[in-house]
Amino acid sequence: MIDEKTLADHNLTREEYDLIVRLIGREPNLTELGIFSVMWSEHCGYKSSKVHLKKFPTKGKYVIQGPGENAGVMDIGDGLAVVFKIESHNHPSYIEPYQGAATGVGGILRDIFTMGARPIAVLDSLRFGPLDNPKNRAIMEGVVSGISGYGNSFGVPTVGGEVYFNDCYSQNPLVNVCCVGLAYRDRLFLARASGAGNAVIYAGAKTGRDGIHGATMASAEFGEDIEHKRPNVQVGDPFKEKLLLEACLEAMAKNLIVGIQDMGAAGLTCSTTEMAAKAGTGMEINLDLVPQREEGMTPYEIMLSESQERMLIVAEPEKVEELKKIFNKWDLDAVVIGRVTDDGRLKVYFHGELVIDIPVKAVVDLCPAYRRPARKPAFVNKISRLRKPEMPSDLNQVFLQLLASPNIADKEWVFRQYDHMVQVNTAVLPGADSAVLRLKGLKKALAMTLDGNALYTFLNPRRGGQIAVAEACRNLACAGAAPIGVTNCLNFGNPEKPEIMWQFREAIEGIAEACRQFEIPVTGGNVSFYNETGGRPIYPTPVLGIIGLIDDINKVPSAGFKAAGESIILLGENREEFGGSEYLRLIFSEEKGQPPALSLAKEKKVQECCRQAIRAGLVRTAHDVSEGGLAVALAECAFRSSRRIGFRVKLNDVIRTDALLFGETQSRIILAVRKKDARKVLNLARKMKVPAKVIGETGGKKMEIWHRGKKIIDLKVELGYQAWKNSIPNYFKIKK
Amino acid sequence: MKVRILVTLKESVLDPQGQTVRNALHTLGYHQVRDVRQGKVFEIELEGSSREEAEKIVPEIADRVLANPIIEKFTWEILEA
Amino acid sequence: MKVRILVTLKESVLDPQGQTVRNALHTLGYHQVRDVRQGKVFEIELEGSSREEAEKIVPEIADRVLANPIIEKFTWEILEA
Amino acid sequence: MKFGVVVFPGSNCDYDTFHALQNVMGQETVFLWHKDHDLQQVDCVVLPGGFSYGDYLRSGAIARFSPIMQEVKKFAEDGGLVLGICNGFQILLESGLLPGAMLRNKNLKFLCQYVNIRIENDRTAFTGAGRKGQVLRIPIAHFDGNYYAPPELLEELERNNQILFRYCDEKGNLTGEANVNGSLHHIAGIVNRKGNVMGMMPHPERASEKILGSEDGKIIFQSIINYLEKKKGKKSPGRTVSRPISPLPPLIGTF
């Protein structure tokens, strides 16, 4: 009955099928095959990545819950816990940008509140093809409004993120969304169906034929047949999700819930089997009781539907009535559809017939793990060789061009569409290195950031992974925050290709090494493979989401200059490095060379020094040096000051001027301090053995940079500001 | 020439807006209302177009710009020739 | 019974959505498009209603709920009896 | 004074407003559930921001039918103070408690940003603590804040001094650029003829603490408190927050 075509349609190999037959002791029926197919998909089963993900450090003093649950949980003291996780929604966002991105937000929000936390912030990492192509603009417009449409309505602030453009994303945009939630430490909930005899309750939206096989879609490469995958897209209902949030949190606070899991990828299938497997129990459900939006749905469709805004809850029978009352108060359905059993099996009834009967362990825990072959791609050595570029004649012009590069230009066009202030906690709004959220009633605060540099990772995946961690932590350090936990989204091509697997393995090892060095545990994340269309993979794109803790929110510096006449200090040192820079890419169209060198030990010291200076109350402005180099970082400090204060900087490093201005040497932070405090900061740096010097002063209406006695940059702040500010909006201006 | 294009969600696609309107109507006592689907309407004025031209470009416009064929469908008609 | 209600902005109210669509169409080379107005369409399924009942309640629903009379106007028709 | 913040399904600034009134302004504050008919003897009703009923039909269009709104209408007719913020303003317009309507922002995008608004009339219950011409820096966050009214009505609003706030630049000039959503006459907030019902698009509760970047929003809350104290002839107890402020909202809707 199950032929090769059916297997291929389910993305299962003959070997995997044989394993299924062995595990359940007979041939599966089609519905059971569907269940294995989604649960053993790359998206749910992590079959190509599992062996490598083990390399991440996952323990640490703050960790309450590491990988394996819906989200990671960190203890931040005062009886509070932070719950956070990142998720990709790449393929759906290409097919239907608005709904794809919107439901991506919806999914990650549920991951957070299913654990008992109230979502307090969202961050988004977006990657598109270049904006001169109208198709890319349409995708970006749709994605941004989808995120805004869902998050704003739900009432969670979208406080930060990143946007990056490169042709490799034209057919495969990336939409990664990270959510941060806050919970009481002693009121966390897990996805466990404990206690045989307990009721299994279905809550939330009705089930329709939405997104059937979304998970397998996320686990396959796009070919020419993309058209027929289209119906998989789901429509989100943020209003319903908001009600679901309030109802769930209320039921949790009233202690009515034993275990709970959202129905995300693979819907009922995933939530029933996982909850039972984790608790070592079984489950029996009756599909006739599942609220349905459409008529004539088959067990296959009901089990695999990915309709949004649904939850599966396990509760003690005597609490069911009160639970229902709460959901009804919030105008939501909550119905008992089955019960927990102790036989370790998932038994599903439909029209009085037993249509599924399989061991949950087989589905959840026995998915094969592959150690896929890895091979260093031939191109790596070739692209890492770089001839030094010719020195441009007009550096001011190059500077302006860089400021207007969409990768560097102001992203306000994006975050202005996001409600980034709802919940009245956002103390540092988008536009700074990291977002800062106050915790009402407390002095401590949270900082958060998303970071990744795919070009670096493409050129050298191991170092790219390390730099992503280093840069994210550096962003936190600029807010005075110490990193406490990591989540990550690994966006890669087809893992069945050894070259992709090599990139993946290298990047993971780089990230793991850096996390170990910074002593921060990885508490969760997401792997998105098969980001290829027509055989062309994206650049390997790891995105790191890191949470930091701030002792005293009143000492957080701003990202822009605060006043004229302050000393500008550079922590770290300038080196002659061109590889992987935006400068090379934009001006010379070269995506080549080695990414900047990184010493994790030095990086850590620079960050620690920055943090200590901030804690001592000495720092007025802090900003790290990243894409675009030192000149761009200084310009951003000018642009982000409310009065657009200029600067004059004098440098004497014996390196090429263009490398000094635009090279992306790591481990550098710009500080602005009151003149009288400059000495104190330098002393602190000397004690910590961190290179530091005063390089100039804030003030005036111009950006001036001198190199060894020669003025090399001389530009009105306003001119640079306009180029930086208008670049992205100009692409979207409607031509009348 | 004036044409009208109606864009609505495909039957099987969730329509949260329509559902909310239906619920509101029930609350107001309009229990006869069994189902509501909400969509968009575009009224387009075409300059000096013939019927043949309209028949060529209107579906094209609807498909490329006004509707997202993945989740929406459209119908159209000529209001004034 | 199935009815269709069209809700559009009054002529006197500026319709930026319609204008944006028109501009987008011009950019794509559809220069025949002189004007676009965008509105909403509701398709409502009424249970066991007679034509008289529909004629009573549909305008009522449209006026009370579906359209905001300050900025919008509506028309309606019976699709299926 | 006693404030009541209405909770509609989809409200999402309910706790923000509650926090500003209770924890920042030190006033007794309660939530009012949309299915209830009881206004709990509050002195002022606040309709908070958010997306009541998802704003799926039109912003604020469905909330006006909820049971609590019948009471709010009566309360307003009897002269009670009603403040609508953002979605609350939209609900007041839809329910006819304030004149006019909201269109989509002129750039057809959701806008979340600080704006400057100029106080146009400081002789109302909602602006008494400020002065005419004063510029306040308060954030907006909305999709439909492009105020519209037919010409006769606009003229009437002008004539009766019902326009309380207009979008302006930081110096108070009514530049086209400052009018980010395209509102007619730069209108950011209006009051009814009787002066007891006010709606504004900017969010004063988001601008009530220094740590969030602005405290200008407090002027609106303070005005209301001053007005009520004067009317009732007694002082508000002032900052009387006894409970520690919790970083997480209480359970909304469990009352």
Ligand SMILES: Nc1ncnc2c1ncn2[C@@H]1O[C@H](COP(=O)(O)OP(=O)(O)O)[C@@H](O)[C@H]1O
């Ligand atoms: N997609 C986005 N959503 C929200 N905020 C964004 C987004 N993209 C960029 N930002 C904000 O713009 C600012 C600049 O981003 P970026 O240049 O990537 O910062 P950095 O290099 O310091 O990580 C940051 O505050 C960031 O949070």
Ligand SMILES: [Mg+2]
């Ligand atoms: Mg940075």
